[in-house]
Each structure stands twice: as structure tokens, then as C-alpha cells.
Amino acid sequence: MSQVKIEVNPQILKWVYQLSLNTDLDEKNKEKLDDWINNKSNPTISQLRRISKKLKFPFGYFFLSEVPKENLELLNFRTVNNYEISNPSRDLIDVINHIESKQVWLSETRRNQGFERNIFNGGFIKNGSKKNFQQVAEDILKMLDLEIGWNIATTKDRFNLLKSRLENVGVTVMYSSYVINNTRRKLNVDEFRAFAIADEYAPFIFINANDSLNAKFFSLVHEMVHIWYGTSELYNDDFKSPSLEVTEQDINHVVECLLFPEKLVKEVWTSIGKDYDVLDKVDMFANDFGVSMFSAAIALKNKDFITQNEVNEIRDNSNVTGKEDKKNSSGGPNYYTVKVAHLSKDFISEVKRSADSGEITYSEAFELTDVKNQKAYDNLLKKLKGNSI
Structure with a gap:
């Protein structure tokens, strides 16, 4: 007996086809999608089920009247480059769902095990909110057993040092270059660099590992400050918490206090000397502090060491979004x-x-x-x- 074939909204099929382009869906199924879009044939229920399973989206989406917009809370919090995510990629949606499922499980497990509420999540409120940005930064460092200037003194592996200190206070840090284990679904740093999930028992930070090492380190510091304020976010530039009068500008001020102490900035910048042009000086300065040239340039401009025009030149001549770190040709870790x-x-x-x-x-x-x-x-x-x- 032949299976009943059904009609599906062509717009839904086109959306599904776009989802399939960056996945390991085989060519045979892609050809079927193309045939259905062009009315050469209609799919069966079992064929639609197989494709929805392979692409990891709800089977019911095939029967919607318009292309779905999935409402993930983190997607309300925007991403890099000051534009809203109106059509987030399937990769971003899937990695958020994947990490949130781990975070929810760990939070419930810790509650059931009788854990106390996390001491770092929302530490801003617990330590008194009537403080300036420098004091907030000092509170964070004290909680992590670090000192002002820690990122200059620790030149070998700042990212893993901070990751370890955060996990000591119950903040889970995960990172990856791909969606789950699928090497054909590489995460796009132009879409997102990191996100944070605030939670009373299991706060999480996820870092897009396709960024440069310095950019990943900066993202980790940035997301850490969001957890300290008790706010979730998808890496962005102007998020405002609905529960606190805390703007993204406030977050950035604290990050600057954590990474660029004024006294050390002056000492390092002066020590480089005058024998280099501005771009070379900023490059050396950035390496000393473990950040990207663009982040360093903004901090230097805020402290009146360089001009806005020089910041713009660095922005235009440097790779702001970063690239995946080069792998050792002799092979990497197990x-x-x-x-x-x-x-x-x-x-x-x-x-x-x-x-x-x-x-x-x-x-x-x-x-x-x-x-x-x-x-x-x-x-x-x-x-x-x-x-x-």
C-alpha cells in the first residue's frame, strides 16, 4: 500500500532547505526537499519525520502556516555589532538549547542535593549595590582569589586560569567550536561570541571557541561580570537588565576595571617607549594585557592615551571578530x-x-x-x- 502524500507550505520547505545547507543531511534528502519546493512531488509523513529528526527541529513545524520564529529567552538579549537577531541560525538555536539542557539538569541536581545558592551569581546584590565600578571589580577579584593586575602577571594561560577560578565558585564554563560534536556545523563568531545563563544554583557561561584566544578571554571576563550582576545575556553591546538598573555600559566599565587598572595601563604604555607607531604600540600593549587590539584601543582611548581617530584606524585595520586559533601542525591534545x-x-x-x-x-x-x-x-x-x- 502506497503511503499518503501531503502538501506542505513551500515557504516552510524553503526554510527547512536553508537549515539543511550547513548540516550533514545527505544529498538524497536535500534533493527531495528541492523536489517538494518545486512541486515535482509531495512528501510522506515518514519522510518529513526523518528530516525533522536529522535536522533536530520539531516535526510539527512542517504544518505551520508561516516560517517559525523560535522564542528562546537568550535571543531577546541581542548579539554582537548592535543588531537584533531576527532570524537566528539553526546552529545558534541548537547550541543554546543544548547548553540550556545541561544547565537546567545541573541546577535541578544541585537543588536536590541540598546545595546552597551560588555565591557568585548575583554577587553584586549580595555585596552591596552602592559601589562604584572599581569597587565592584575588586569584589569580583576577591571572590576569585585574584588581585588587580592579575591578567598582566599571568601571561601563560589567562583563559584557563579564569575558567578554573570561576568553576571553584560554582560557575560552569563550557566552550566549543561546533554544534555538539558535528564538525560540519561550525559556530559563527559574527553571530555570537559567548552567552551567559544566570541561575541561583548553576550559572553557566558558554564561549564560541572559534574566536582568537585573546577574544575568548575577553568574552569570558565579560560574561563573568554578567553573572556577577545576575543577568543572562547573549554577547551584546547594549543589554539592559529588566530587574536591575544595570546597562551594558555599566558591565563594560567593570570589565575595564578588571582588565585595565589605570596605574598599570600608564606604566605599560609608557614603558613601550616612543620608537613605535601607534598601531605597533597598541599591539604590544594588547599582548601584555591578554586582549585584542580593538579592546586595548578602546581602553587606551578612555584613558586619553590615544584618540578616537586612532581607535577607528585600529578597528578598520584589525580583525575585530577574531579567528580560530592556529593548531600545532604536529598534532593537538587527545x-x-x-x-x-x-x-x-x-x-x-x-x-x-x-x-x-x-x-x-x-x-x-x-x-x-x-x-x-x-x-x-x-x-x-x-x-x-x-x-x-
Whole structure:
């Protein structure tokens, strides 16, 4: 018996086809979509189910009267370059959903385990909101057992140092270059660089790993300040919290206090000397502080060391969005070593504890740690045991 074929709104099919372009959907199914769009044939229910499963969107979307706009809370908070995300990519939607599912699980687990509310999330309120930006920055550093100028003194691996300190106070930091494990779905830094999910028990930060090392470090500091204020955000430039009178400008002032202490800025800038042009001086200054040239230029302009025209020149002549860090040609770390770093040691440890105690099944543990089977899960735990990242 032949299966019943149905008509689907061509606009929905075109939207689905666009989703498929950056995925591993096979050419045969893409050809079918093309045929349906051009009225060469109509799909069956089972064909639509297979495609919705492969592209990871709700099956019911095929039967909508217009192209869906998925309402994720983080998408209300805007992204880079001062424009709203009216049509976020499937990659962005999927990575938000993926990370939020981990965050929700960890938050519920910590509540059930009787954890106290997180001391870092919303620390701005807990430590008294009647403070200037410098005092706010000092409160954050004290909580993390760091001192003013820490990013200059620590030149080797600022990102992992800060990641470790944040996880010591219960803030989970994850990062990746792709959607889950799909290397064909590379995350776009022009769409987003990072996001933060504030939560009383399990605050999360996710970093787009396709940025440069200095840009990832800056994003981590930026999102950390959002968690301190207790506000979620998708990396943006003018977010205003609905519950606090805190603007993105306030966040940026605190970030500047954390990364560019006025006394050290003057000392470093003066020590470079006058034998270099402005671009070279800013480049050396940025390397000393562990940030991009553009971030350094803004800080220097705010402290009257360079002009706005010089900032504009640096913006126009530098790669503001950053590029993925170059890999060592001799090979990188073991796959599972990298996976432990990307997922967070503390998160994996909590998944292991929950699985071993019977609170969740091992299938659920595989899903939470993004592995397919017991062998891969065991390999991940072996790396976790002695991991030094």
C-alpha cells in the first residue's frame, strides 16, 4: 500500500532547505526537499519525520502556516555589532538549547542535593549595590582569589586560569567550536561570541571557541561580570537588565576595571617607549594585557592615551571578530582531553556521581556528556581522572 502524500507550505520547505545547507543531511534528502519546493512531488509523513529528526527541529513545524520564529529567552538579549537577531541560525538555536539542557539538569541536581545558592551569581546584590565600578571589580577579584593586575602577571594561560577560578565558585564554563560534536556545523563568531545563563544554583557561561584566544578571554571576563550582576545575556553591546538598573555600559566599565587598572595601563604604555607607531604600540600593549587590539584601543582611548581617530584606524585595520586559533601542525591534545576541557571537569564529575548513584541512567549520562556509548564514556572518565586542564 502506497503511503499518503501531503502538501506542505513551500515557504516552510524553503526554510527547512536553508537549515539543511550547513548540516550533514545527505544529498538524497536535500534533493527531495528541492523536489517538494518545486512541486515535482509531495512528501510522506515518514519522510518529513526523518528530516525533522536529522535536522533536530520539531516535526510539527512542517504544518505551520508561516516560517517559525523560535522564542528562546537568550535571543531577546541581542548579539554582537548592535543588531537584533531576527532570524537566528539553526546552529545558534541548537547550541543554546543544548547548553540550556545541561544547565537546567545541573541546577535541578544541585537543588536536590541540598546545595546552597551560588555565591557568585548575583554577587553584586549580595555585596552591596552602592559601589562604584572599581569597587565592584575588586569584589569580583576577591571572590576569585585574584588581585588587580592579575591578567598582566599571568601571561601563560589567562583563559584557563579564569575558567578554573570561576568553576571553584560554582560557575560552569563550557566552550566549543561546533554544534555538539558535528564538525560540519561550525559556530559563527559574527553571530555570537559567548552567552551567559544566570541561575541561583548553576550559572553557566558558554564561549564560541572559534574566536582568537585573546577574544575568548575577553568574552569570558565579560560574561563573568554578567553573572556577577545576575543577568543572562547573549554577547551584546547594549543589554539592559529588566530587574536591575544595570546597562551594558555599566558591565563594560567593570570589565575595564578588571582588565585595565589605570596605574598599570600608564606604566605599560609608557614603558613601550616612543620608537613605535601607534598601531605597533597598541599591539604590544594588547599582548601584555591578554586582549585584542580593538579592546586595548578602546581602553587606551578612555584613558586619553590615544584618540578616537586612532581607535577607528585600529578597528578598520584589525580583525575585530577574531579567528580560530592556529593548531600545532604536529598534532593537538587527545580528543577526550579536549572534551573534558570543553565540557568542564566539575560538570562531568557530577554526571558521573549521578549515574553511579542511580539518580540518572547511563544513557542519560551519555547524552549529558555528548558521547554515544559506554566505551566513549569510559574513555572520557579516564581522561577526567588525571586531567590537568
